[in-house]
Amino acid sequence: MSRPPTFTPPPGAHAITLRTSRGDFAAVDAPAAAGTSPKGTALLLPGFTGSKEDFNPLHETLTARGYHTVAVDGRGQYESDGPETDESAYAQEELARDVLAQAAALAALGAPDTPVHLVGHSLGGQIARAAVLLDHSPFRSLTLMASGPAQISVSQQQRVKLLQDALAVMTMAEVWEAIQAMEPPEETETGDVEGGLDEGLADQEDLRRRWLGNKPAQLLATGRQLCVEPDRVAELAAVPIPFHVLSGSRDDTWPVTLLDDMALRLRARRTVIQGAEHSPNTDKPLETAQAFADFWDQADPTSPQHQN
Numbered sequence: 551m552s553r554p555p556t557f558t559p560p561p562g563a564h565a566i567t568l569r570t571s572r573g574d575f576a577a578v579d580a581p582a583a584a585g586t587s588p589k590g591t592a593l594l595l596p597g598f599t600g601s602k603e604d605f606n607p608l609h610e611t612l613t614a615r616g617y618h619t620v621a622v623d624g625r626g627q628y629e630s631d632g633p634e635t636d637e638s639a640y641a642q643e644e645l646a647r648d649v650l651a652q653a654a655a656l657a658a659l660g661a662p663d664t665p666v667h668l669v670g671h672s673l674g675g676q677i678a679r680a681a682v683l684l685d686h687s688p689f690r691s692l693t694l695m696a697s698g699p700a701q702i703s704v705s706q707q708q709r710v711k712l713l714q715d716a717l718a719v720m721t722m723a724e725v726w727e728a729i730q731a732m733e734p735p736e737e738t739e740t741g742d743v744e745g746g747l748d749e750g751l752a753d754q755e756d757l758r759r760r761w762l763g764n765k766p767a768q769l770l771a772t773g774r775q776l777c778v779e780p781d782r783v784a785e786l787a788a789v790p791i792p793f794h795v796l797s798g799s800r801d802d803t804w805p806v807t808l809l810d811d812m813a814l815r816l817r818a819r820r821t822v823i824q825g826a827e828h829s830p831n832t833d834k835p836l837e838t839a840q841a842f843a844d845f846w847d848q849a850d851p852t853s854p855q856h857q858n
Contacts, residue, residue: 552832586614599764635767696797696828706776798827798828
């Protein structure tokens with residue numbers, strides 16, 4: 551899972567409820583910084599077991615570049631409500647239609663202009679892809695961050711299967727404890743020398759609270775999607791908007807070489823963030839945010855890249 555450095559929105563950003571035709575979604579809203587010329591709006595979708603807070607490290611850089619950013623929790627994810635046991639509510643098309651409704655609702659926030667730049671991390675990238683394939687008209691561009699062309703790697707499928715088996719017989723709290731017992735120490739110790747032990751414990755409690763906020767049916771349904779997702783790159787390549795494929799220099803969920811190939815098939819801009827792994831947004835936030843903004847600066851209706 552992505553581990554944001556803080557669950558508190560950065561300066562200039564605030565928690566909101568994004569009200570849509572398909573229900574309410576918890577979001578972090580960060581308007582373009584004062585004194586900048588507003589350039590556009592970006593809708594940011596988190597990955598499996600993640601949340602809107604995964605994008606907290608990016609907002610300040612992006613808003614300083616003139617972009618209004620809105621990160622959302624998907625249906626049944628952390629602070630967005632959803633059914634506890636009805637997995638049909640989390641079918642990929644349902645989640646994709648939620649994204650279309652979120653994009654439509656951004657106008658109510660005073661978004662400077664639409665269509666919006668869409669960004670999806672990991673699972674969020676595959677949901678974003680599904681939304682664009684349903685209707686690309688709300689979107690100016692699509693960025694797939696650490697999100698591959700089809701199903702996740704075999705090792706990650708095995709992890710998802712373990713989670714599904716655990717959810718069948720354990721409570722969410724019990725599963726959390728089991729996950730912590732299985733993780734190596736460097737994955738569970740979130741404090742650093744400067745922050746100290748107390749800060750590390752607070753961060754861990756934030757992660758636990760996020761985990762407990764997820765609906766079990768959402769985890770089961772979306773985990774299954776990650777394990778069976780077909781390759782839809784050829785379909786996506788036919789959509790007339792610009793694409794960006796961004797990843798770390800190492801990724802155990804989709805091999806980087808697979809992401810390289812997907813970018814070629816999409817005729818997409820390709821960015822590799824050196825020193826980052828599956829979550830460039832938290833591993834190397836400054837470099838990631840700058841890459842997003844550089845791409846968006848070029849992804850306008852008059853750009854040749856728009857004809858991809």
